[in-house]
Amino acid sequence: MANLQLAELTTDNLFGALRLPPQADDKEPVAPVAWSIAEAYVNPTAWPRVVLDGDEVVGFVMANWDPDEEIPEFRAGIWRLNVARDVRRRGIGRFAVEQAAEEARRRGVDRITALWVPGPDGPEEFYLRCGFRKTGNLLFDELVGELLL
Ligand SMILES: CC(C)(COP(=O)(O)OP(=O)(O)OC[C@H]1O[C@@H](n2cnc3c(N)ncnc32)[C@H](O)[C@@H]1OP(=O)(O)O)[C@@H](O)C(=O)NCCC(=O)NCCS
Structure with a gap:
């Protein structure tokens, strides 16, 4: 997809972000975007962003940048990543990861983490x-992965 860009949440894209999966009763290994935005509201180190294809919200990524965080795995990394179902496998998730990695580099960080639910x-x-x-570590029953930048 050629026209992808990352953007901050605004009144224009908020509802597009809230419509991303999972919705009630969906089974997906990630929290609903509404939860993530609520967490970002109370957590100043959270970095929530939407992925836009033109004007359309096609994804949501939330990272955290907190060098003072006690748990090293949570100092710099991707907390959440949600891509709209009908546009998966077209590079949106990879774009979001690359953008988070770019932000990490801007902040002088040389490693980002992601935690994921193990299994197929x-x-x-x-x-x-x-x-x-894979780092081989488990945190809160999730596998810890790292990307060296
Ligand atoms: C996981 C998720 C973010 C992937 O997003 P996506 O836009 O479909 O991923 P991309 O198209 O950028 O894929 C990048 C690469 O991963 C591969 N890939 C993506 N999903 C895959 C899957 N379910 N199984 C195997 N490979 C997969 C793609 O084939 C592609 O490989 P290649 O470029 O080497 O050929 C998306 O499926 C999603 O939102 N899932 C539900 C929520 C979730 O699991 N979020 C992550 C937990 S925080």
């Missing part, structure tokens, strides 16, 4: 294809 229904293969490697 989780996003492990996606993260590995984006360059993450």
